[in-house]
Amino acid sequence: MTFTNLFDRFASGILSLSMTEATRTKLEAAARYASALSGDAPIVGNDKDQIVFVGSGSVKLVAHASAGREQVVAFQFAGDLVSVPATRAHAYSLSALDDCELISFPADEFFKLVQQEEGIILEVLKCSLVALANCREKAITLGRKTAQERLASFLVSMAERGGTPVDRGVELHLPMSRSDMGDSLGLTIETVSRQLSELRASGLLITPSRSKFLLLDLAGLQARAGHIRAAA
Amino acid sequence: MTFTNLFDRFASGILSLSMTEATRTKLEAAARYASALSGDAPIVGNDKDQIVFVGSGSVKLVAHASAGREQVVAFQFAGDLVSVPATRAHAYSLSALDDCELISFPADEFFKLVQQEEGIILEVLKCSLVALANCREKAITLGRKTAQERLASFLVSMAERGGTPVDRGVELHLPMSRSDMGDSLGLTIETVSRQLSELRASGLLITPSRSKFLLLDLAGLQARAGHIRAAA
DNA sequence: CGCCTACTTGAAGAGGTTCAAGAACCGTGG
DNA sequence: CCACGGTTCTTGAACCTCTTCAAGTAGGCG
Structure with a gap:
């Protein structure tokens, strides 16, 4: 090029x-x-x-x-x-x-x-x-969400921007490190990691490799994102 | 009008x-x-x-x-x-x-x-x-500052926007409530109040009334604002 | 295959929130 | 002009989330 x-x-x-x-x-x-x-x-x-x-x-x-x-x-x-x-x-x-x-x-x-x-x-x-x-x-x-809501919001918005639908959910390639995510979400790298583990444990996503994310339940993530639509 | x-x-x-x-x-x-x-x-x-x-x-x-x-x-x-x-x-x-x-x-x-x-x-x-x-x-x-830095940043930026220099410092009329400040800074109303008290105790400002602020030491506030210029 | 870096997990600690009560501002009315 | 009442602000103490510090694990590139 x-x-x-x-x-x-x-x-x-x-x-x-x-x-x-x-x-x-x-x-x-x-x-x-x-x-x-x-x-x-x-x-x-x-x-x-x-x-x-x-x-x-x-x-x-x-x-x-x-x-x-x-x-x-x-x-x-x-x-x-x-x-x-x-x-x-x-x-x-x-x-x-x-x-x-x-x-x-x-x-x-x-x-x-x-x-x-x-x-x-x-x-x-x-x-x-x-x-x-x-x-x-x-x-x-940054102002009003919990760590979990921040991660969920982030993943949902990344999925909207550049996710590719596959049979089991939505696949994401995220070029940034955990540290970058933390610096973007106002969290430490450890908190990012912990919240990701929690989302994994809840069956909302799996991470086949460090930069690859497979979101299994986008609606579930949205519900955890603290968006107004998901509000009671 | x-x-x-x-x-x-x-x-x-x-x-x-x-x-x-x-x-x-x-x-x-x-x-x-x-x-x-x-x-x-x-x-x-x-x-x-x-x-x-x-x-x-x-x-x-x-x-x-x-x-x-x-x-x-x-x-x-x-x-x-x-x-x-x-x-x-x-x-x-x-x-x-x-x-x-x-x-x-x-x-x-x-x-x-x-x-x-x-x-x-x-x-x-x-x-x-x-x-x-x-x-x-x-x-x-919102992402990277402490409560005190948030308050100081806020006051400095408000002073830049609409402060009137007086002999003892800079005078500010802030039309918003403590609650609005909190909702702007990602803090609770109580934390806003506590940090204001601390700034008062440090001699950086006085509050003649609820909406009137007299900033006695703008440089001191700037130093507490976590700006890059004030960095070591 | 092995090392280096990035990520994950654990436990203690701090800053901010929450809940609760008290003080001060300020418009109202006497 | 001052007293009153409601709202807003301030202060206190217990709690909780996230951070910090520390160690361990696992990708992934050579």
């Missing part, structure tokens, strides 16, 4: 609507390409706001508090557009969860270039509102 | 850039006006995504989990534009914290009308990205 192909994928994914050839050329010039593997240093620095397109693979957006505490603010997957803010009260970084390819733009430049392209900026706005809705869901999870 | 004045304030605040007369007329036709007081029933229903402009006063955006648990997702003040999502896994509502005036639009209609107005949609996008950044800060607070 070449970087030109990567830009094409970006263009057809996000910029699918009309775009002038001039804008496309300028955007392509402003783009910075990167590919990274899990364990690599964070991809995006934090001097300026960035807009990053995930061409393939998956990433985590991490916020850093004092004392080395980390909060995973979002997991993002191929095709997603991510806003990575510059450091203010907290520092942010974007790290690869697996082999992935990214295109990044300085946010100010990006907006300047696409603002005349009405369909595109609306598309970007919609991405941003989806990210906002996801982040609010995360706020509920 | 008439509702026409209210729309004018919206137009000059958010739509300050060029807008055709036709679009303005259509927007005005799509607008639904509401005024509400604290304690009133939630203002915005949850059948469809809404875009709400806060003309005056202040509101809380609340997400509802099962078992009656509530998470305040954001406090918003005069001049803010708020995206209120329709119910999905959780239900959302917008409630007045004090006497306030609002304009709401169905989100789909709003976007349809402003998408041709390039300056405006960019402005809306920027609002959305600010909301996203705020929500991410909240995720850090």
Whole structure:
């Protein structure tokens, strides 16, 4: 895969609507390409706001508090557009969860270039509102849910995003580690592990390998997720 | 104050850039006006995504989990534009914290009308990205901070938004109750109260009345907020 | 096949919640 | 202007969930 192909994928994914050839050329010039593997240093620095397109693979957006505490603010997957803010009260970084390819733009430049392209900026706005809705869901999870509800919510939402239905349930490949899950759910790695064991013991899922999850009872998980619909 | 004045304030605040007369007329036709007081029933229903402009006063955006648990997702003040999502896994509502005036639009209609107005949609996008950044800060607070850090973070951010410098420090009028603060910070009302007492005992602030806060040592509060800058 | 890292499990401890009571704010009415 | 009453806030003590610290197990890559 070449970087030109990567830009094409970006263009057809996000910029699918009309775009002038001039804008496309300028955007392509402003783009910075990167590919990274899990364990690599964070991809995006934090001097300026960035807009990053995930061409393939998956990433985590991490916020850093004092004392080395980390909060995973979002997991993002191929095709997603991510806003990575510059450091203010907290520092942010974007790290690869697996082999992935990214295109990044300085946010100010990006907006300047696409603002005349009405369909595109609306598309970007919609991405941003989806990210906002996801982040609010995360706020509920972090603020008002028990450890078990957090795990169940997480698994259900991952199943909705990228689960593949199989005969016995829904299969999931989760590229993040238990530690990443903990940092995303506001829990320790031990609590994540314990709650997973409990869900396993309840027959709701099995884990054929470390990154593979087979959800046997999605309704049961939903019931444990503390969603409003499952409420009495 | 008439509702026409209210729309004018919206137009000059958010739509300050060029807008055709036709679009303005259509927007005005799509607008639904509401005024509400604290304690009133939630203002915005949850059948469809809404875009709400806060003309005056202040509101809380609340997400509802099962078992009656509530998470305040954001406090918003005069001049803010708020995206209120329709119910999905959780239900959302917008409630007045004090006497306030609002304009709401169905989100789909709003976007349809402003998408041709390039300056405006960019402005809306920027609002959305600010909301996203705020929500991410909240995720850090809820996921990785102690009760004391949460309170300190909250007070510092409120001071940045609407504090008035006085000779002894920074004065704050907070329209929300302790209960709202707790629901925003993922704490109980008792914990909020206890941590406030501790901050008082440390000489960082005094509370001349229930809604009035005098922050005596903003740097001291910042140091307790768990921000990256205050880190060792 | 073996080692290293990631995950799991166990037991003690801390921070926050819950339940319960008391104090202070503040609008109301005298 | 002050007394009153209701609500909101504060404080206290027991409990519980999750964390911390520690050890053991199992993937999975060489």
